[in-house]
Amino acid sequence: MALWERRLFYYLRRLADDEQEAWDILQQTWLKVIKGIPSIREPKLFKAWLYSIARRTAADRIRELITENNHRREEPGLEELADQNNGPEDFENASLVHYGLGKLPLEQREILTLFFLEEFSLSEIAGILRLPEGTVKSRLHRARAALRTVLEREGGAR
Amino acid sequence: MSADYGKFRDNLISLEQFNPEIHQHYLEEMEKMFTQEITGVRKFGWWARDLFLFLVGLVLMSSAIFDQPISLPIAGRWLWGLSGAFTLGIALLGMRLAWKKKIDLRNDSKFIALVGSSGMTVVAFSIMFAAFIMRDLQNMTTMVPIALLAIIIGILIGLDNRVQQGELNTREKLLEIEYRLAALDERLQSGKGGKN
Incomplete structure (x- = not known):
């Protein structure tokens, strides 16, 4: 435990x-x-x-x-997501990620937490959230982009 | 998982600070949730059962060592003595919990049920086996009821565990209902916003 x-x-x-x-x-x-x-x-x-x-x-x-x-939102096509990074390597600073997560809406915060915390695969996240894999993929893509925007904005402001 | 990723995750988790008082309260609640007090009639029942088992164990062991069943071959005598030792062990285990006055529902109750019911079945079969190989009608009339008693005790121990698990189920359901009602109440009172 x-x-x-x-x-x-x-x-x-x-x-x-x-x-x-x-x-x-x-x-x-x-x-x-x-x-x-x-x-x-x-x-x-x-x-x-x-x-x-x-x-x-x-x-x-x-x-x-x-x-x-x-x-139900309009999800981007899967081809748009092809270039996304599959690991958390591009978010190396844990303090920034922790801070950034707090600035995101619940939906994005949750999916990114699962991704960063356990490195779950798309199918595992889909199982946990009970969503189709394609939806998870697009949500994750949007969430990563949103986090990057938050961090860039905050970085610029500092 | 790479070492770097593990480090990243550990750093992330360490950034989440928590209030030690709330955490302590959580630990106490966890402890309470899985602990059951042995009080009142139940406590009396536990002591009575364990003392009885203790006496049965003593009788079985002393008879294997000192007197009858003298006609038993050495292997049967060992089996007889081990049954006594096993019964004593179960009794002492039960007494220890009765002395503590509480059971950990996660571990203790399942352990007792497993050891108790399987142990008493072994004891019963050992006694019946010993009675069979002695081929002595007088001894058999004493030993077969003892074996049946051991089976009944084993069943009672198993049933006791089922009751405890049932209580755990009920507690979970009650908690669920409680939480749902609290959530409903919260929703009725105000539109709930997300976290920061």
């Missing part, structure tokens, strides 16, 4: 309004995780499963998480 506590807390803190709420969601998450562990047949799926439980638990309390999945 201790191994995952800080990581899950970081993720949940990006979703929750305040710290107390994030701890409460984490507590509830553990309860579900402990009861559900026997149903895990593939240990390598554990990480994504853990985050999906945390996400679902958070969604019970954070209305935005439910409504954002129902939003």
Whole structure:
């Protein structure tokens, strides 16, 4: 538990309004995780499963998480996304990323947190967020661009 | 995962500071959530069961060492003695928890159920096996009821665990309902905004 506590807390803190709420969601998450562990047949799926439980638990309390999945926006074509960097290497400064995440809307903040925190693949993120892979790809692309814009703007202002 | 990425993630996580008081409260709540007090009638039941098992274990062991079943071959006698030692072990394990007055529902209850029910089944079969190879009707009439008793105790230990797991389920459902009601109440009172 201790191994995952800080990581899950970081993720949940990006979703929750305040710290107390994030701890409460984490507590509830553990309860579900402990009861559900026997149903895990593939240990390598554990990480994504853990985050999906945390996400679902958070969604019970954070209305935005439910409504954002129902939003239908015009997604860019996949060819537009072909040049995107697949790793977090272009965001090397953790302090800046942490700061930038706080400036993004929930949808982008969440997808980037999953990406930076665990280096989840598109299909794993799609499983956690219960969205099609194509949608995840475009959202991630937009979120990275938004983060870059925030960091450039802040960098210019400093 | 590369070492650089691991370092990046660790740095990212370390930037999230938390209030030690709220964290302590969370740890206490976690502890409470998975702990069950043994009080009242239940406490009495635990002590009675464990003392009984302790006596059964003592009787089985002393009889294997000192007197009957004297007609048993040496392997059967060892089996008989080990059954006694196993029963004593289960009794001492139960007594330790009754003394602590609380059970960790994550670990203790499953462990007791597993060791207790499988152990008592082994004890029962050992006694029946010993009775069978002795071919002594007088001893068999004593040993078979003891074996049946061991099976019943094993079943009771398993059932006790099911009840505890059921309580854990109920607690989870209640928490869920509580959280849903709180969220609903929050939504009714005001349109909720996102995080900073």
